[in-house]
Amino acid sequence: MQPLAEVDITDLSHDGRGVARLHDKAVFVAGALPGERARIRIVRRHRSFDEAKVEELLVRSAERIEPRCVHFGTCGGCALQHLPTDRQIAAKQRVLAENFERIGKVAPRTWLEPLTDAPWGYRRKGRLSVKWVEKKGKVLVGFREEDPRFVADLSVCHTLLPQVGERIGALSELIAGLDAKREIAQIEIAADDRTTALVFRHLVPLGDEDRARLVAFGRTHDLAILLQPKGPDSVQALEPERIDLRFRIPAADVELMFRPLDFIQVNAGMNQRMLAQALDLLDLREDDRVLDLFCGLGNFTLPIARWAGSVVGVEGEAGLVARAGDNARHNGIDNAVFHAADLAQDQRAAGWAKAGYDKLLLDPPRSGAAAVLDYLPRKGTDRVVYVSCHPGSLARDAGILVERHGFRLSTAGVMDMFPHTAHVESIALFER
Known part of the structure; x- marks a missing residue:
């Protein structure tokens, strides 16, 4: 030692x-x-x-301050519960500023006020690991510990929606009572405006008694239960027999339908605030042509379509692209077009990439958008809004936009999408 x-x-x-x-x-x-x-x-x-x-x-x-959760310090889900939320967001803004200076060699002309929302019970999406531990004679249900080799033994989680976070212990007891307790690997959480769904990943077929126990649990706790015996396409509803997930974006009069394993923004309240901020920064006109890259289900694309002349959304996962198109039709939106393309590869020959756009929105994964910035934005694009989940890749790409493409970093700020964690989400505006 x-x-x-x-x-x-x-x-x-x-x-x-x-x-x-x-x-x-x-x-x-x-x-x-x-x-x-x-x-x-x-x-x-x-x-x-x-x-x-x-x-x-x-x-x-x-x-x-005293952490709210008894599992803080063991569970790896949170890193900052011992710091007040206003100091957490200040620390995240400092991280973003340091990354801009150190990596991108840039600084915003002004800083946006940080975007915040409810600090507890905000997670509507998540994945809980499950592990039967023979020596303890119990099932562990939780996020990974700070040492990711181990599953945290949770009884409660205050960042998850209460309908799940307050039932971690009950989930542990449920799975411990299943014949297939050794074969449940994880539980995916997905909630919309009305329904909270749990997707149980199981490595062997479940018997009738196990299925009945899951159904009873769902009915008792008002949770939708789904099963995933294999890959993502194998997900099937158990109780009720049909599950229809959707959430509204009231400011744009848009409703997005999604599947339980689809990517949606984890924090529903912050998603609404982030969308409002992005639309404000885009400063849309009714004749604007807008390109939305890494568009997913159309979370930004379809609200943009309400105010722009036309919008093109591009996403790498074909299934999400198909559902984005379905969402456009569901909302009666006919000025949004979607394309499937791997944006980590050179797409400059694609028709959508060669078209002209007045404005560009980027919402890339942690790796950022450097590959796209080799050929975009084109000369006619005078405004870029960049939504980021990693300050290092945003800072790198900010340097590219400023040095290679002739933009200035007009403003930037942080968004507390994941309170009590160290994740730094941010948004930035670049102008010619």
Whole structure:
């Protein structure tokens, strides 16, 4: 076992850990805050840094608060519950600013006010790991621990919607009572405006008694139950026999239909605020031609269509593209067109890429949009709104837009899509 050491915490890292130095080497300390002094134990050593945990706090930060969740510090789902939510969002904005400066060599002319919403019970999408532990004689249901090899033994989760988060213990007992308890691998959570659905991934066929237990659980707790025996296309409704998931975007009079495993924004309240912010930054005119890349189900595309002349949405997953088209028809929108294309590959020869657009919206995955920025935006595009789930890739792409394409970074800000976690979601406007 590693010996204990005393360190001063001087900063907060991008993943929410305290930063210290020990023997001229950076140490990232889980659960520590700037201004604290702690007795720590090294848990992992690396060439250029070490990782540690707090054994004893010697000096506490004045900003430290008591975490709401009893599992904080073990469960890897949250990293910042010991910090007030206003300080969390300030820390995230600092991470974004540092990434702009260090990676992109740019800075916004102005900063947007941070977007925030309800800090608890916000997660309408999630994936819980499930593991039968013979030695404990119980089923663990939860997110991964800080050491991702292990499943956190949860009884409650305050970031999930209450109809699921308050029933983690009941889910554990349910699965422990199944004949197939060793063969349930995960539970996918998907909720719309009315229904909360649980998708049970099972590695062997379920017997009649197990299916009956799942049905009874769903009826007792007002949860829709689905089964996934194989890949994503194998998902089937168990109770009720038909499940129809959809959520509204009232500001645009749009309703989006989706399947339980489809990507939707995790935080429903923040999605509404983010959409309003993006539409405001796009400053749409009725004759605008808009390109929406990484469009998914049309979360941005279809609201844009309400105010623009035309909009083209492009997405890599063909199934999402098909459902985006269905959503356009469902909403009576005829000025939105969707294409399936792998945006990590060069698409400059595609007809949609060669067309002219006044405005561009980017909502890429964590890897960013660097491949797209080799050939877009074209000269006629004078406004780009970039929605990001990773500050490093946004900063890199901001540098590309400014240095190669002649844009300025007009404004940027953070959005607290995942309160109490270290995830930094942000939005930026680039103008010619």
